Amino acid sequence: MDSRVWGYRVVIVERDDHISILDRLIHDCTEGHGHFVLIDGPIGCGKTALLDTVAARAADTGLRLMNAGCSRLESGVPFGVLTQLFTDDPATSAELELAAAIPENGGSDLTDPVIAFLFRRLTSRLLDSAADTPVLIAVDDLSDADVPSLRFLQHLVRRVRTAPVLVVATDDRHASPRDPLLRAELRRQPHYVELRLSPLSASAARLALADRLAELGELPSDFHAMTGGNPALIQALADDLAGHGEPTEQGYGQAMLGCVHRGGPLLPPVARALAVLGPHAGTAEAAALLDAEPDAVTAALAAMTAAGLPAGDGFSHPVVRRALLGELSADEAADLHERAAVVLHARAATAPEIAEHLLAAGACGPPWATDVLSDAAAHALRSGDPGTAARCLELALAGETAQPRRTALLARLARIRQRIAPLSAVRHLDELVGMAEQGLLSRQDRFALVRDLLWHRRTEQARAILRGLRAMPADNPAEQVELRDFESWLDITYPGLTAERAMPMARRRRREPVTLFADPWLRAVGMLADALVKGQARDAVVHAEQVLADFRFDHDRPWAEEAVLLALQVLLQADRVAAAVRDCDRLAAEAARSGGATAVAVFAAVRAEIAVRQGDFGAARQQARAALDAVPAQGWGAYLSWPLSSLVLAATRMGRLTEAADALALAPPDGPPEHRHGLRLLHARGHYHLAANHPHAALADFLSCGELMREWGLDLAELLPWRLAAVEAWLRVGNQDQARRLLYEQLSRLATDAAHVRGMSLRLLAKTSPPTRRLKLLSEALELLEASGDRFEQARVLADLSQTYNALAKKRRARLLMRQALHVADLCQAAPLSRELLALSEDQSGKPRPAHPVGVVTGIDSLTESERRVASLAVMGYTNREIARRLYITASTVEQHLTRVFRKLDVKSRDELPTDLWDQVTRTG
Known part of the structure; x- marks a missing residue:
């Protein structure tokens, strides 16, 4: 009834x-x-x-x-x-x-x-x-x-x-x-x-809204908890859900405010106390906050409970909280939050809970506030909220007068600012440099300061602090190891500043094992940097993978991200491209959630570098632009050359020379690069000049790369293959002797398992070799480049193989290889290479040939896995016997698979097989 x-x-x-x-x-x-x-x-x-x-x-x-x-x-x-x-x-x-x-x-x-x-x-x-x-x-x-x-x-x-x-x-x-x-x-x-x-029961509340349920749809599970059966709140919340899909301050919030004000003069302040205190809201806490008699607060709470008003956490709902506190002036609200911080501190609440009120009050008055804010900052960093951590440290810094504590707080704040918005850290650098000159900064903080100064191109200030670090006596073995680890980071990142750059590579002192050290992440940086500098990336793969597995974003660990970046570089240099992609994508996603703008930008830059290495130029261009969007060009400082180098090279390979030129215009003023990423930009600019038909300008850039790498003691064939780029320039100007000299020099410096650079080297060596030797060189190059995952270089090798077979009058094999080369070039979005290959294809056939074959491409989905493997190798030009040998099956089985493939794809011969099968080939043996 x-x-x-x-x-x-x-x-x-x-x-x-x-x-x-x-x-x-x-x-x-x-x-x-x-x-x-x-x-x-x-x-x-x-x-x-x-x-x-x-x-x-x-x-x-x-x-x-x-x-x-x-x-x-x-x-x-x-x-x-x-x-x-x-x-x-x-x-x-x-x-x-x-x-x-x-x-x-x-x-x-x-x-x-x-x-x-x-x-x-x-x-x-x-x-x-x-x-x-x-x-x-x-x-x-x-x-x-x-x-x-x-x-x-x-x-x-x-x-x-x-x-x-x-x-x-x-x-x-x-x-x-x-x-x-x-x-x-x-x-x-x-x-x-x-x-x-x-108040109404839950069933009565639903009955009251019976005429509107169709309009509202399914009521939220917490509907009755938010209204407490209070008819005024039921109606307001229903109106909000119907009109906006969620509670609003103008509807539900104002209804709650109206109920509170109609309950007597004490209800509004008690409600505000509950809203501010949140889960800590109790009679004693609210009475202490309001400086009121506990009995009066008890009576107010009883009135709220009787009315069904959701006291306690209910008043902490953002909409209700904004409505209640919105009636206060800024000074009144700040005073309320400051008193709430005092109450919560007296009741041993957690640092983040107390800090929330100190931040809202903008006050750091109590003597214990600095410690609370510092602890809250550490918690925020562990929780992936560097912005809140920075705000806590700024407020703590404003209230701290003791110089040693101010120094430590400022150093932490600068590190965090550097990682969430690099430009915002600049204003702290001069004060930190002054503190370092006065001997107030710790060794660890000086290491981090040198790194940040170098990021912002303050090289001379960094040199001065670095001289002081090198002159400081080491009180224990751990400090000696920390300095050497830091020097190793300089070796690979800023080789021009390293103290050991004049020492021959073979005479570098080996590290003795030390178990006592202050920062394990700096130790990881030193070990990974050593491996890269000595060309031993493959030996460090296991360590790099462990670093990547252990890493979690925490901006209180200044060297953790540097260790991760070096670990990704180790994987890339060791040809573990798939692993680098997997870990980089995972870390980029975590950075987007909790790492700050700098981390987002840096991992996008790494991903762009990896995409260039894979020959995926569209993705490289996209990631490089994402890096520049996350942190504007002026915020990158000296590291701007990192995303720019990938952007320039990707745009050049895609035929977007105007875009590449625009990117180069963003680069720092001309001058010798001071760090490794500057070399990459110089190398990319050389390829731009080569694409723009300025081979002599390109040659100057490539030779400059080599000169700097020799000067820095980093002339490693796998770190930056400048010789191969110079070979292309020498060949363009017609000097094969210089090209062959550099090629042999490159090959003599390569490790036997350096698949990627060796494959590129063999392709160029084939260009300077007699036709009878080219097939062997190019076939080996193709195998190596398939293993390393560089599709762009694969396309170039396939094109050269096609030309070689064409010269040997093996037209059918030449056409198959050219089709494959065109397909892979299209996958890379390398438009200039595709146009060049189309022209070569016309020369071979005497008539224009489409980039894609005739056939039902969608029929590939109907193939079994075994049929797809056989068809993929057939597209690549392998004979039935060769396919059988690679897949460990009989030639008769190969023939049977191909017969079924032809029928399913509605084609009559190998020539008509879709080149899309090329991208799905399963490498075996």
């Missing part, structure tokens, strides 16, 4: 018994029997709606309505409620104005003859009028009525029992009564009726 009467967008449910009782009392009133009814209920539970329902039913029955609404703002106006009740009687209104002017007791003393006479006259007139037409007196929010009006109702209640007068008032027993005498008097009367309302 339910009775539904619409008030102002409120449905009355779970009120059947109340309405039945009121209907009976209305009937009694028409029969000459009066009652005084008090509808008692907490804020927002529908008392006014029920009162309006009673008024409407009484009017339908023929009763005359006299109503008044009370307000806390007008509770001090004498006879304010009575004036509303008798507003249609000018004579009575005039008498009430005169009575209100009596100064003694505001006209509330019933013993006063004038007041007593006035009350008797009003009562007499009311009863005389009711004798003709029964009367309903409706008074809303009785607890906010003025005292004189309450005294009149106290006077009236004893005289309506036998009169056709029904008095219905609303009240909240949880509110502080303005005059307890009325309630005491009412309870003595036999004709007094009290109806109590409470």
